[in-house]
Amino acid sequence: MVTFTVKASKELKKKCKKNGVNTKASFFGTIDHFCLSEIIYPFISQIYGATVIPLECKPYKDLDEELRTGLPDLGAEGIDLKTEDYNLYEPIIRELYSKRIIILETLGVLSVYVINNSSGCEKYIKSKYTSLYIDEYQDSSEPQHRLFISLLDFGLKAVAVGDIQQSIYAWRGSDPQYIQDLIDKPDVFEHHIVNINHRCHPSINNYANRLFNPKSAVQSTKEIRVYQWVLNGDQLSTVQQINGSIDKLINDGLTSSLSEVAILVRSNRSLKFVKDGLSVPFRVYSNDPLSSINTPTTKILNGLLFYYFDTTFLVNDVLEATEQFRTLSTMERKECRKIVKSLRDVPTGALKNKLITICQELIKVVITKIEKNALEKILDDEFILKQYKPINQNEVQVMTLHKSKGLEFDVVFHLDLYDWVFPKRKFTEGCYDEVFSNWEQELNLHFVGITRAKKYCILVSSTRRLNGRNEEKKRNKSQFMTIQGLPELHELYEQ
Structure with missing residues (x-):
């Protein structure tokens, strides 16, 4: 189930669990998270070759100047990549991959390329998922729309929900025309209109x-x-x-x-x-430094922070996130469960080092300096830290x-x-x-x-x-x- 914001996906998952739905084998998250965890991280090595060290997802604005050479200003309003641009920029994308960097703004075009050129990815999607639900479809970009169509072609049952009057991301390539494209395919999609707002007075x-x-x-x-x-x-x-x-x-x-x-x-x-x-x-919802980096490591750190501060967040929630990046045997799962449980006994003064240690044990990678700095920013900011605590x-x-x-x-x-x-x-x-x-x-x-x-x-x-x-x-x-x-x-x- 793909939603547009992290908070919305968490709310949706919580509601599903409350209604007795088993969410263990399901995906709840943003489109960027889906692209990274379900397509790029597990399967890009089949196309580009394996990397020795983990990949890091960075927004264009955080790239060093020399790494931007040959790319358009992807951080500027109105500059966005289409799937047809992939071949033009593939050499640069590959070069950055060799430096273990994936650019955030290329996730869409890269995911479409991987999913259409990796038989392993296709088999994985078909075996894991039977249906796909995407919310806020009016804010889909061209690559995201192409990705949705590709998943549909795999035989998944698909539901897209959108409201043209709520299209608010045109500045980064979103276009409500793509939901209209689905409406214009009556042989593929049934169009249902919800014209009564039951939420508002x-x-x-x-x-x-x-x-x-x-x-x-x-x-x-x-x-x-x-x-x-x-x-x-x-x-x-x-x-x-x-x-x-x-x-x-x-x-x-x-x-x-x-x-x-x-x-x-x-x-x-x-x-x-x-x-x-x-x-x-009050509680402020602002940008989260870990979510902005968007690596396997930051996903695990994110889950561990929720587990530490929110007692409704379960060990299984952390293990589910871990298994997106690493297959666990029965014995390994038992050991990981024990490691995660130990976190709740840690005093806040020792939390940073313990989080790093547990994260590295869970996914067997060394945390980078950038990831450590992001973690420090969160622990030092009372407003951001509140986002990990129960409402x-x-x-x-x-x-x-x-x-x-x-x-x-x-x-x-x-x-x-x-x-x-x-x-x-x-x-x-x-x-x-x-x-x-x-x-x-x-x-x-x-x-x-x-x-x-x-x-x-x-x-x-x-x-x-x-x-x-x-x-x-x-x-x-x-x-x-x-x-x-x-x-x-x-x-x-x-x-």
């Missing part, structure tokens, strides 16, 4: 649908639960004022716990305002709009609704017209944020804002707050 659905069509029909509802707030102050003082509102939500019984309250922001920069301004307990019912959930995808909360505070910020505008010398970077993608992202809310959605702006240079500017409302057809569908509160 009707007033939230009404508001969200009017973003795209000012004449969209509205559901009957006795009350409006979408609010536009304009608060005095800048981003920091806005967050400080939200503290009291969150307390009132709990006191009035509008939500059962703080964990059902989310604060969503447009960018990582805005996360700092939230960290500095919130006085209620605390007494913590507000804080994340970017992108990371909220696939999640749901009783109450959502949607911040960063300023002109220039969201939707993002382009500055053109001598031009006074409003020119947007990508109105459609930004509107889709706004839609995603609004529809995370089940009961109440609060859209927040303020009278001032700090720009990227920390200069105070008089704010103008986001254009999203003045779209035609919205006025009668929200309550307005201005200080």
Whole structure:
């Protein structure tokens, strides 16, 4: 079962287990994780030849300058590889492989090549899986779409779920056209339309649908639960004022716990305002250094951290991850179980060294300096470390709009609704017209944020804002707050 975010895949696996589903032989994870663990790591050696030391997956931006030679700027917006580009860049991809490097941005094209040229990979997929479920298909790139079709050709039963209005990753090659391609194959795919949102309160659905069509029909509802707030102050003082509102939500019984309250922001920069301004307990979901590296070692370290901090995470969960990279005999499995269990008795001061030792014993590789540094960053950062601990019912959930995808909360505070910020505008010398970077993608992202809310959605702006240079500017409302057809569908509160 392939999902778009790590958090969403964990939530899905948890729900399946709760319903009594045996998940041991199933895959739950992101498309990148699937490409690495099920295709590239086990089978690329059949095509490129074996490497003596483990492979390391790196984003293009982390490559040394000399290793980028001959490649396009894969870190730039709008630059993405298609499957037809593989032959052009194969010599460079092979050369980097000889240096044990796989570029994160090449995972799609490389996986398509491997799966179509490795008989061992085809046999493995056919023997292990009978069906494939992919969520958020509207955010698939061309290589990911080709990979899905290849898996379908292997005889797997396939289900793709997507919503064109939630397409938010065009900047990295995603295109909702690929889900339309599936719809246009009625002899292969049955197209089922789900046109009722059972998650959100009707007033939230009404508001969200009017973003795209000012004449969209509205559901009957006795009350409006979408609010536009304009608060005095800048981003920091806005967050400080939200503290009291969150307390009132709990006191009035509008939500059962703080964990059902989310604060969503447009960018990582805005996360700092939230960290500095919130006085209620909270948890921030930010980028994880281990997940960014994406090697077998970091996958095991990831699992070990969950096992140490979260008692609901089982030894079997760690062993399942281990067996993605190494076959264990009955005796080896018994010994590995004993090794993993010993982790829970380790004091936090000795945790780093013990994690490294156990990881190396489990998959029989030496941890690199980069992987050790990533582990240290996590252990030294209380906000990242919280992501490995069980959800605390007494913590507000804080994340970017992108990371909220696939999640749901009783109450959502949607911040960063300023002109220039969201939707993002382009500055053109001598031009006074409003020119947007990508109105459609930004509107889709706004839609995603609004529809995370089940009961109440609060859209927040303020009278001032700090720009990227920390200069105070008089704010103008986001254009999203003045779209035609919205006025009668929200309550307005201005200080």
